[in-house]
Amino acid sequence: MPSPHPPRVKPRPKSAGFAAREVAAASLASILDRGRPLDDAFEAAIARCGPLEARDRAFARLVVMTVLRHRGELESVVNAFLERPLPADSGRLWPILLSASAQLLMLETPPHAAISLAVDQCRADPKARRFDKLANAVLRRVAATGKDVRVTLDPIAANIPPWLLGRWRETYGEAMAREIAAASLTEAALDLSVKSDAEAWARRFGGVVLPTGTVRLNRAGAGRIDQMPGFADGAWWVQxxxxxxxxxxxxxxxxxxxxxxxxxxxxxxxxxxxxxxxxxxxxxxxxxxxxxxxxxxxxxxxxxxxxxxxxxxxxxxxxxxxxxxxxxxxxxxxxxxxxxxxxxxxxxxxxxxxxxxxxxxxxxxxxxxxxxxxxxxxxxxxxxxxxxxxxxxxxxxxxxxxxxxxxxxxxxxxxxxxxxxxxxxxxxxxxxxxxxxxxxxxxxxxxxxxx
CATH class of the missing domain: 3.40.50.150 (Vaccinia Virus protein VP39)
Structure with missing residues (x-):
C-alpha cells in the first residue's frame, strides 16, 4: 500500500552562495515581520547562520538593501504569478521569494543560480519546504516576464508608504515630494570627513571634494571601508x-x-x-x-x-x-x-x-x-x-x-x-x-x- 505522505525531498548539499542568501532571508524576516532595525537584524542573522566571507557578506547585505528599497515593486511582481495568497505558516518563503526576485530583476544574478538556491532555501526550511515546487514555478515566471510587470509600476507609489508620501506632498508640494522619494530610493554615495587636505584624499580615491569640504566617492567602487587607505591611520571617518x-x-x-x-x-x-x-x-x-x-x-x-x-x-x-x-x-x-x-x-x-x-x-x-x-x-x-x-x-x-x-x-x-x-x-x-x-x-x- 503506498504511503499517504509524499517522500520528503532532501535539500542538496549547501552550495556557494547559499549561506549569503540564508542571511538575507533571515534578515528580511526579522525586519519585515518583527520590526527589527536593519543593522541589528543583519548581525543577528550572521550570528545565527554562521560567519561569511567578505564578498558573501557584501552580497547578502546588497540583497537585503535592494529588497527594502524595492519591496512594493517586488511584491507586485511576485503576486502577479501567485494564484492565491501564501498561508501564514509558510516559514521564510516570502522573504526567499522577494530575495530571489530582487536578484533576478535588479541585481542581474543568473536565473539558474537565483532560482535553484531559492528552492534549496525552501527545502532547508521546515515550514517552507512543501512550497519548493511553487517557488520554482513562480521564480521561473519572474525570470521570464517579471520585468514586463515591473515596467507597468510607478516605483514611487509602489515603494514609498502612502502616508509618508502624503506628508511630503503636504510639506514640499507634489513635484518636490516625488523628487525626494526618487532620491530616497537610490543608494547613497560614500562621504568622508577628512582631518586635512581634502583635495589630496579626493585625488587618491578618485572622488570629488564637495563645496562643503566633504570628500565624496561612488560607493559602488569603494570596496571595504576598513581596507581603504587612511582608515587605520585615522585620517578620515565616514559621515x-x-x-x-x-x-x-x-x-x-x-x-x-x-x-x-x-x-x-x-x-x-x-x-x-x-x-x-x-x-x-x-x-x-x-x-x-x-x-x-x-x-x-x-x-x-x-x-x-x-x-x-x-x-x-x-x-x-x-x-x-x-x-x-x-x-x-x-x-x-x-x-x-x-x-x-x-x-x-x-x-x-x-x-x-x-x-x-x-x-x-x-x-x-x-x-x-x-x-x-x-x-x-x-x-x-x-x-x-x-x-x-x-x-x-x-x-x-x-x-x-x-x-x-x-x-x-x-x-x-x-x-x-x-x-x-x-x-x-x-x-x-x-x-x-x-x-x-x-x-x-x-x-x-x-x-x-x-x-
Whole structure:
C-alpha cells in the first residue's frame, strides 16, 4: 500500500552562495515581520547562520538593501504569478521569494543560480519546504516576464508608504515630494570627513571634494571601508555631507567647551574634537558609546565621554556651545537606511516629538550666556524640525535665531529656509554621475543666548 505522505525531498548539499542568501532571508524576516532595525537584524542573522566571507557578506547585505528599497515593486511582481495568497505558516518563503526576485530583476544574478538556491532555501526550511515546487514555478515566471510587470509600476507609489508620501506632498508640494522619494530610493554615495587636505584624499580615491569640504566617492567602487587607505591611520571617518554641517554652524570652537548631546556614534564629536574643541559627548546607549570610543581611538582624538540620559544629566556647569542631534524619525536617511520605510508608522511621531521638545529645553539650559545652540535632526518632517525651534523661541526669550548665510560652511542658498535655518533634501546636490548625487535630509537651526 503506498504511503499517504509524499517522500520528503532532501535539500542538496549547501552550495556557494547559499549561506549569503540564508542571511538575507533571515534578515528580511526579522525586519519585515518583527520590526527589527536593519543593522541589528543583519548581525543577528550572521550570528545565527554562521560567519561569511567578505564578498558573501557584501552580497547578502546588497540583497537585503535592494529588497527594502524595492519591496512594493517586488511584491507586485511576485503576486502577479501567485494564484492565491501564501498561508501564514509558510516559514521564510516570502522573504526567499522577494530575495530571489530582487536578484533576478535588479541585481542581474543568473536565473539558474537565483532560482535553484531559492528552492534549496525552501527545502532547508521546515515550514517552507512543501512550497519548493511553487517557488520554482513562480521564480521561473519572474525570470521570464517579471520585468514586463515591473515596467507597468510607478516605483514611487509602489515603494514609498502612502502616508509618508502624503506628508511630503503636504510639506514640499507634489513635484518636490516625488523628487525626494526618487532620491530616497537610490543608494547613497560614500562621504568622508577628512582631518586635512581634502583635495589630496579626493585625488587618491578618485572622488570629488564637495563645496562643503566633504570628500565624496561612488560607493559602488569603494570596496571595504576598513581596507581603504587612511582608515587605520585615522585620517578620515565616514559621515554624510549633510550630517557634517551642523557642527560647523557653531563657528570656531578651538579651545571652547562644547557639549555634544545624543552624541553616538560620534561623527560630530570627531568634527568638534578635530577642530580643537574641549568636547563632552553625552549618550545613554552603552553599545553606541563603545562605537564612539572606538572611532575616537582610531582617529586619535580626545573627548570626555559621559554615559547618561541627557534629560537627567547635570554637569554642574554650562558650555560655550551645545549641539543637540535629537532622536527622530530619520526619514532623511532612507538612502542609507531603507528599513525606515518599513519600520516607521503614521502615528508614531508624537512620542518622538515630545522627547525632542524636552531635550531641546534641556540643551538650552546648558548654554552659557553669549553661547550658541545648534539643534538638528535627520528628519524631513517639519514637526521634528522647524516647529520645535519655533516653540522654543516662543517660550525662551533668552534665545534668538542666528541665521545661516549662503556660502557659510559651503552651504548652498537653496538649502536655507526663509527663516535662516538649514534644510537639506535627499534630492539636493544633484550630479551628472548618479553615484555622486544626493544628501541626507537634515534640518538644523542655530540659536544664540543673550549675554
Amino acid at each position: 554624510d555631507a549633510a550630517a557634517a554641517l551642523p557642527a560647523r554652524l557653531l563657528g570656531p570652537v578651538a579651545g571652547r567647551d562644547v557639549a555634544d548631546l545624543c552624541a553616538a556614534p560620534g561623527g560630530k564629536t570627531a568634527e568638534l574634537a578635530a577642530a580643537g574643541a574641549r568636547v563632552t559627548a553625552v549618550d545613554q546607549s552603552p553599545p553606541r558609546l563603545a562605537r564612539l570610543r572606538e572611532n575616537l581611538a582610531r582617529l586619535k582624538l580626545d573627548a570626555e565621554i559621559v554615559e547618561a540620559d541627557v534629560l537627567a544629566w547635570d554637569p554642574g556647569r554650562t558650555f560655550d556651545a551645545v549641539l543637540l542631534d535629537a532622536p527622530c524619525s530619520a526619514t532623511g536617511t532612507i538612502r542609507r537606511h531603507p528599513d525606515i520605510l518599513h519600520l516607521r508608522r503614521k502615528d508614531d511621531t508624537s512620542t518622538r516629538v515630545a522627547l525632542q521638545g524636552k531635550l531641546l529645553d534641556r540643551a538650552a539650559r546648558l548654554v552659557a550666556p553669549g553661547g550658541r545652540l545648534v539643534y538638528c535632526t535627520c528628519s524631513l518632517e517639519p514637526e521634528e524640525g522647524e516647529a520645535q525651534v519655533a516653540r522654543l523661541l516662543e517660550a525662551n526669550r533668552e534665545l534668538s535665531r542666528l541665521p545661516i548665510a549662503p556660502g557659510e560652511a559651503g552651504i548652498d542658498a537653496g538649502w536655507i529656509t526663509p527663516a535662516g535655518d538649514l534644510r537639506t533634501l535627499p534630492c539636493h546636490l544633484a550630479s551628472p554621475e548618479p553615484g555622486l548625487s544626493g544628501l541626507d535630509g537634515f534640518y538644523a537651526a542655530r540659536l544664540g543666548k543673550r549675554d
